[in-house]
Amino acid sequence: MQASYDIAIIGAGSAGMSAAITAANAGASVVVLDDKPRAGGQIYRNVSASPLADVKALGADYLAGVDLVTEFNLCAAERHYQCLVWHVGDDGEVLFSQQGQTQSLHAREIIVSTGAMERPFPIPGWHLPGVMTAGSAQVMLKSDGVACDDAVFVGTGPLLYLIVAQYVRLGVRVKALVDTTPKSQYLSAMQHSLGVLAAPAMLLKGLSLLSEIRQADLKVYRFAEQLQVVGEDAARALRFRCGDHQVDIPTEQIFLHQGVIPNLNMTRALGLEHKWSAQQLCWQPVLDQWGQSSISNISVAGDGSGIVGAQGAACMGRLAALNLLSRLGVIDVEQRDQQSRADLAELSRLNHFRRFIDQLYRPMDAHRIPQQQDTLVCRCEEQTVAQLRAGFEKGATGPNELKGLTRCGMGPCQGRQCGHTVSELLADWRQQPVSDIGYYRLRSPQRLLTLTELSRFNRLQPAQQTVEEEAS
Amino acid sequence: MFRSLAKVADRTVQLEIEGQQVSAPVGATLWATMALHGLTRTRTASVSGQQRSAYCAMGVCFECLVEVDGMPNRQACLTQVVEGMVVKRQQITEQSHWPVEAIDNSDDPSLNALAVEVR
Secondary structure (H helix, E strand, O other): OOOOEEEEEEOOOHHHHHHHHHHHHOOOOEEEEOOOOOOOOOOOOOOOOOOEOOHHHHOHHHHOHHHHHHHHHHOOOEEEOOEEEEEEOOOOEEEEEEOOEEEEEEEEEEEEOOOEEEOOOOOOOOOOOOEEEHHHHHHHHHHHOEEEOOEEEEEEOHHHHHHHHHHHHOOOOEEEEEEOOOHHHHHHHHHHHHHHHHOHHHHHHHHHHHHHHHHOOOEEEOOEEEEEEEOOOOOOEEEEEEOOEEEEEEOOOEEEEEOEEEOOHHHHHOOOOEEEEOOOOEEEEOOOOOOEOOOOOEEEOOOEOEOOHHHHHHHHHHHHHHHHHHHOOOOOHHHHHHHHHHHHHHHHHHHHHHHHHHHHOOOOHHHHOOOOOOOEEEOOOOEEHHHHHHHHHOOOOOHHHHHHHHOOOOOOOOOOOOHHHHHHHHHHHHOOOHHHHOOOOOOOOOOOOOHHHHHOEEEOOOOOOOHHHHHO | OEEEOEOOOOOEEEEEEOOEEEEEEOOOEHHHHHHHOOOOEEEEOOOOOOEEEOOOOOOOOOOOEEEEOOEEEEEHHHOEOOOOOEEEEEOOOOOOOOOHHHHHOOOOHHHHHHHHHHO
């Protein structure tokens, strides 16, 4: 019989690294797969090997990742990078592509820690060259030290302000920050002010970012609405309304952002039960407090479970690992409960603060549920609001029927960029809750795969003794 | 305009993007290299044939698909540059035909067997 790993972890971000450290230090055989060249995930991307001359400009929260990455690199977990995981089965089988080869492995327990992606921002012209996400600006900075002068940053949420502040510190010229946070949300967020008191340090960090931006030499527009990217074959300007005025800002580079959502493809393809979160306006896998899903050997930790942030993700990673250690018989339930107290308390504190953030930076309905007929919803198959509406009127009332009729969600991104929009559009058209609408049914492979990769097959087995072997 | 704030690289590689010879640090991301050289067009939209460019830079939008060494559908944002790499815009649309010749020319016999099955 071929050997299994005790635990396979998909994604070496804050959650995956924390889970691996906890599990490997306790003696479990752990394998970690990540699609990037090194550990860190999106938040701590390249923190151990930044190409930037002035890496301090990215801030203390980023540099805090150095310790976690170092500890992860020293732990006994097997680490594999540039792995595109394209299948995870409920039987514990994992298939992935690495350097043109297909690799397979088996694990008794799996932690999916594939993190978040930015929420799609379907406004007119968002598909044009020159329009990217604010997260992409940060990715380029962290991985290659590449920045873009004279860009316009648009939207709402902490990540948007963070990248603008980072650009300012690095001396990159920012043409404008167009903030879409509605005035009303500053008031409605106050109902969660107790959550702010639970994490005053987080609030101070946020306020200092905003004051840094205010003092910088850049134009800030607030309460912007009716966004539109102007241009035929590429972005030429950003158009929006500010109060009674229409504003046009000529620019060739626009960075959009309205928060992040779980990257669902793996948890959906696994067939895990999901629920619609009205607080975070996204689908989330249904999990217990340990991150265990509706399939008992599959756990989910970090932003892939719902947005918890880097600190919360680390807590979740440790909690998931402790639970699996007890399932594997390495520790007993009392030990698990005792060792998890601090993380459970920290997570609850962070979640209180999260409610405040989610309310304050709640993306506007108009930016999630596009009403302009020619706005692209599915970028891959180029399906507009009007085309989807026509499909709906022909009787395609669910995401899968609409996919079958219009091809939305059928392109290479496999619905990553249109899935949430389609769920919410259908809910709007049917005047029903999103939870009744559902999401695309996804299947493996979850990545683009060549026949060559499929024809070169290799089995990966643990180098280290597993818990099972030790017991026998 | 994209520009680099990176430290001077110790080692570089040479590659070709859209017929242009460019130099990039070892380990650089292909998309970032394209952006730095103003070569930001990636795939052709499969229905309208319009030019597209990268959107997310982290592997989830699939807009940065390019042809690398003759192989289409490579995500430039998840690809590291390699000495001698040849990169082209991806021109595949609904009107394109399956490039069977490209597969037949492979020197990998197992791949040819698969290509025959696909046909």
